[in-house]
Amino acid sequence: MTSTVTPALAVLGLPFAAFLLLAIVPPLRRAGRVAGVLSVLAVGLALVIALAIWPSANRSSAQALWAWIPADGPPLASVGVLVDHLSGAMLVLVTLISFLVQVYSLAYLGDETGPSLGRYYAYQSLFAFSMLGLVLAPTFLQMFIFWELVGLCSYLLIGYWYDRPSAARAAVKAFWITKLGDLGFVAGIVLLWAETGTFEFSALFGMAQAHTLPLEGLATIMFLIYLGAVGKSAQFPLHVWLPDAMEGPTPVSALIHAATMVTAGVFLVTRAQPLFALVPDILGLIGWVGAFTALLAATMACVESDIKRVLAYSTVSQLGYMMAAAGAGGADAGFFHLLTHGLFKALLFLGAGAVIHAVGTNDIFRMGRLFGAMPQTGIVFIVGTLALAGVWPLAGFFSKEAVLASVWEAGMTGPFLMLALTAFLTAFYMFRVVFLAFFGRGHAGTHHAHDAPWLMSGPLWILALLTIVIGARFVVRGVGEHPAPGWLATLSLGLAGAGILFAWTTYQQALVDPARLASRLAILDFLARRRYGIDALFFGLYRGFILGFSRLIGWIDRYLVDGLLNLLSAWTLRGGDALRRIQSGQPQDYVYGVAFGVLLLVVWAQWLRR
Amino acid sequence: MLNEYLVLAALVFAIGLFGVLTRRNAVGILLGIELMLNAVNINLVAFARFNGDLVGLVFTLFTISITVVEVAVGLAIVIVVFRVRRTIEADRLDLLRG
Numbered sequence: 001m002t003s004t005v006t007p008a009l010a011v012l013g014l015p016f017a018a019f020l021l022l023a024i025v026p027p028l029r030r031a032g033r034v035a036g037v038l039s040v041l042a043v044g045l046a047l048v049i050a051l052a053i054w055p056s057a058n059r060s061s062a063q064a065l066w067a068w069i070p071a072d073g074p075p076l077a078s079v080g081v082l083v084d085h086l087s088g089a090m091l092v093l094v095t096l097i098s099f100l101v102q103v104y105s106l107a108y109l110g111d112e113t114g115p116s117l118g119r120y121y122a123y124q125s126l127f128a129f130s131m132l133g134l135v136l137a138p139t140f141l142q143m144f145i146f147w148e149l150v151g152l153c154s155y156l157l158i159g160y161w162y163d164r165p166s167a168a169r170a171a172v173k174a175f176w177i178t179k180l181g182d183l184g185f186v187a188g189i190v191l192l193w194a195e196t197g198t199f200e201f202s203a204l205f206g207m208a209q210a211h212t213l214p215l216e217g218l219a220t221i222m223f224l225i226y227l228g229a230v231g232k233s234a235q236f237p238l239h240v241w242l243p244d245a246m247e248g249p250t251p252v253s254a255l256i257h258a259a260t261m262v263t264a265g266v267f268l269v270t271r272a273q274p275l276f277a278l279v280p281d282i283l284g285l286i287g288w289v290g291a292f293t294a295l296l297a298a299t300m301a302c303v304e305s306d307i308k309r310v311l312a313y314s315t316v317s318q319l320g321y322m323m324a325a326a327g328a329g330g331a332d333a334g335f336f337h338l339l340t341h342g343l344f345k346a347l348l349f350l351g352a353g354a355v356i357h358a359v360g361t362n363d364i365f366r367m368g369r370l371f372g373a374m375p376q377t378g379i380v381f382i383v384g385t386l387a388l389a390g391v392w393p394l395a396g397f398f399s400k401e402a403v404l405a406s407v408w409e410a411g412m413t414g415p416f417l418m419l420a421l422t423a424f425l426t427a428f429y430m431f432r433v434v435f436l437a438f439f440g441r442g443h444a445g446t447h448h449a450h451d452a453p454w455l456m457s458g459p460l461w462i463l464a465l466l467t468i469v470i471g472a473r474f475v476v477r478g479v480g481e482h483p484a485p486g487w488l489a490t491l492s493l494g495l496a497g498a499g500i501l502f503a504w505t506t507y508q509q510a511l512v513d514p515a516r517l518a519s520r521l522a523i524l525d526f527l528a529r530r531r532y533g534i535d536a537l538f539f540g541l542y543r544g545f546i547l548g549f550s551r552l553i554g555w556i557d558r559y560l561v562d563g564l565l566n567l568l569s570a571w572t573l574r575g576g577d578a579l580r581r582i583q584s585g586q587p588q589d590y591v592y593g594v595a596f597g598v599l600l601l602v603v604w605a606q607w608l609r610r
Numbered sequence: 611m612l613n614e615y616l617v618l619a620a621l622v623f624a625i626g627l628f629g630v631l632t633r634r635n636a637v638g639i640l641l642g643i644e645l646m647l648n649a650v651n652i653n654l655v656a657f658a659r660f661n662g663d664l665v666g667l668v669f670t671l672f673t674i675s676i677t678v679v680e681v682a683v684g685l686a687i688v689i690v691v692f693r694v695r696r697t698i699e700a701d702r703l704d705l706l707r708g
Contacts, residue, residue: 583706583707584704584707585703585704585705585706585707586700586701586703586704586707587639587700587703588630588631588632588639588700591630591631592631595627595631
């Protein structure tokens with residue numbers, strides 16, 4: 001066992017131990033805050049270990065495998081951990097965001113009752129364990145298992161306030177839509193196993209390198225695997241679940257539906273890059289779908305008035321960015337954007353949570369002038385917004401430029417134009433939120449808002465500082481392996497600046513009337529407000545197709561299956577009723593029967609002897 | 611000679627069976643059973659006599675003593691039934707009717 005494997009197992013085991021403790025010791029769980037502190041300590045320790053092994057994980061990859069399903073010859077499936085530069089960075093990101101979000105939740109969910117807070121932290125620990133298991137997985141099968149576990153945690157945490165019908169519905173919706181993609185994922189890995197006989201990444205990559213991988217049918221397999229990523233990373237057309245997932249508590253949205261779980265799809269595509277590289281058609285598809293998703297989600301974010309939903313659409317949009325980079329063959333650029341995006345999107349969500357906590361509404365049109373009331377939150381929120389808009393010298397600028405550069409160099413002009421337009425829209429809709437919520441006109445109820453307690457503002461400041469520091473590090477050292485054309489930085493900065501300026505003139509200076517703007521772009525406005533009818537389409541499919549099918553099945557069950565059984569039982573009853581009359585209860589009748597039977601036997605025996 | 615004995619035994623057995631099947635009184639049924647058993651005894655004795663095998667005689671002694679016991683138990687049951695149901699007519703003892 002190499003030096004990084006044991007610590008990686010410890011990172012994996014700590015949150016799991018916390019979850020087990022909370023799950024099987026009810027008094028601990030019902031204690032609420034104690035459970036929270038336990039969970040925070042576990043993930044905090046995991047963060048320290050993850051930070052300690054990050055440098056060595058970056059230098060060399062280590063893998064440990066244990067046989068899981070034994071078979072004749074090599075085991076059918078193995079479990080283990082794979083620590084390399086990808087999983088090392090993800091370990092740090094996941095434990096860091098988990099830790100900060102769990103600390104933040106101590107204050108944000110402080111009003112919850114003990115048992116429900118304990119339940120929350122049990123789910124949080126389970127999520128941290130599952131996500132870490134996912135990124136450490138050395139085989140497709142193990143990845144799939146943890147993939148489903150994070151899906152379960154997502155379902156549980158979206159439906160945390162399960163007494164709200166909308167939250168329960170959103171949880172089920174998220175579960176079903178992602179399952180649709182997972183169906184493809186599991187079919188893909190099973191087909192891949194049937195072709196190659198292994199689930200292991202290292203073996204598969206070795207085959208890919210030695211050109212011994214059977215290429216026939218590989219495109220279908222990789223497309224199926226990509227479907228899993230489409231569902232999890234909310235790519236068009238399966239993006240509909242993510243905005244609804246905002247029904248969960250805001251820290252959950254920050255952790256699961258912005259920074260970590262939804263990036264699992266991008267991680268999958270990055271991890272399986274050597275396999276995807278063999279099928280350029282699928283890569284092209286990934287790129288186009290990613291860019292299209294980015295643009296579509298950005299337009300929807302422009303008309304949304306719920307601050308969390310704006311952020312949700314921007315998450316969908318940024319996931320599209322990452323996927324587009326992966327599709328253009330620049331999986332490293334996509335992964336880079338994944339890491340920086342994880343930081344500043346968590347920052348934005350937690351900032352939005354602080355705002356919602358203070359104002360008591362999600363509607364940005366009912367906020368305003370919050371900067372004066374809560375300057376700390378305002379500053380960190382603006383830092384996050386600038387990073388998301390891709391403004392130099394913050395972390396988002398460098399990763400976004402790397403994404404754009406890789407798409408441009410792959411010669412994908414169409415996706416590049418879509419992504420550039422998205423960059424403009426991103427800056428516009430984010431600063432629309434900033435100007436509407438933090439500046440502009442004040443509203444009743446916003447003047448007594450105040451900054452969040454230190455448990456909440458601490459994580460915000462840490463994330464804001466990291467966003468700045470990482471950006472500054474790239475300013476000093478350069479991005480290195482991403483040689484972007486010189487005009488690209490100018491272009492992306494110009495687009496971001498134009499977006500910010502446009503938002504400023506529209507929502508701060510009111511030089512442009514938003515209503516008139518909307519009427520000029522009436523069709524787009526109409527479509528975007530109705531989410532391009534995709535939700536309605538899914539709903540229609542559900543009503544028309546699934547419900548209809550279920551009714552058919554129900555009819556068959558009720559009248560054919562049940563009918564057959566009822567018929568059989570009716571016949572049995574009737575037969576029994578008819579036969580009942582033979583039993584007269586009179587001993588002499590029975591003796592008569594016996595005598596007659598013996599006589600028959602004797603006659604039969606005589607007849608046989610003849 | 612053996613045939614006459616066997617015909618006699620068959621006749622006694624048939625008479626006993628007829629009694630068991632037709633008597634309405636439980637005591638009559640018991641008597642029918644006695645006749646059937648004695649038909650068997652006649653058979654055993656006859657075969658023992660003509661085959662020169664004493665086992666048949668010994669078996670007959672057993673049968674007779676068991677028959678005595680059987681009658682004692684049977685009559686006891688009849689008495690108990692009479693106490694409970696106030697009748698010993700077989701037609702009316704039909705609690706097991708389906």
